[in-house]
Amino acid sequence: MNNFRYKLARMFAGRTGVDALGRTFTWAAMILMLVTMFSHSNIAYLLAMACLIYSIWRMFSKNYQKRYYENQMFLQKTAKIRGFFIRLTPNIKNKIAKMRYDMDQRRTYKIFKCPSCKQKLRVPRGRGKIQVTCNRCRTQFIKKV
Numbered sequence: 149m150n151n152f153r154y155k156l157a158r159m160f161a162g163r164t165g166v167d168a169l170g171r172t173f174t175w176a177a178m179i180l181m182l183v184t185m186f187s188h189s190n191i192a193y194l195l196a197m198a199c200l201i202y203s204i205w206r207m208f209s210k211n212y213q214k215r216y217y218e219n220q221m222f223l224q225k226t227a228k229i230r231g232f233f234i235r236l237t238p239n240i241k242n243k244i245a246k247m248r249y250d251m252d253q254r255r256t257y258k259i260f261k262c263p264s265c266k267q268k269l270r271v272p273r274g275r276g277k278i279q280v281t282c283n284r285c286r287t288q289f290i291k292k293v
């Protein structure tokens with residue numbers, strides 16, 4: 149294993165390796181591959197291959213100063229877009245967490261509105277017919293849960 153690592157490290161010594169620009173092209177290649185699978189488009193396939201070859205070529209390129217410069221340019225030009233996605237990610241995570249929480253709630257609780265004040269109430273499921281007291285207006289009513 150260590151020998152393998154050593155060989156790998158030697159192989160990449162003095163080469164560009166994986167940087168943000170290379171990673172973007174690898175992702176683009178993978179997405180285009182998916183597009184090819186669904187659309188059977190030759191153009192998508194050629195683009196996927198081009199992206200893949202470019203990202204591999206970058207990895208092994210020995211002119212790492214030029215590659216570094218390209219990567220910096222890429223990072224500069226995409227700063228706004230990347231910032232947008234970085235800001236978006238926690239929002240999506242929060243929304244998924246909230247959706248999961250709501251689903252769990254619906255599974256274990258029956259959620260309904262009070263007939264007189266429309267306050268949202270929740271009662272554990274599977275109790276049959278029970279008398280519910282609204283915790284806001286104190287109206288009592290029978291509910292099947």
Ligand SMILES: [Zn+2]
Pocket residue numbers: 262263264265266267282283284285286287
């Ligand atoms: Zn009420």
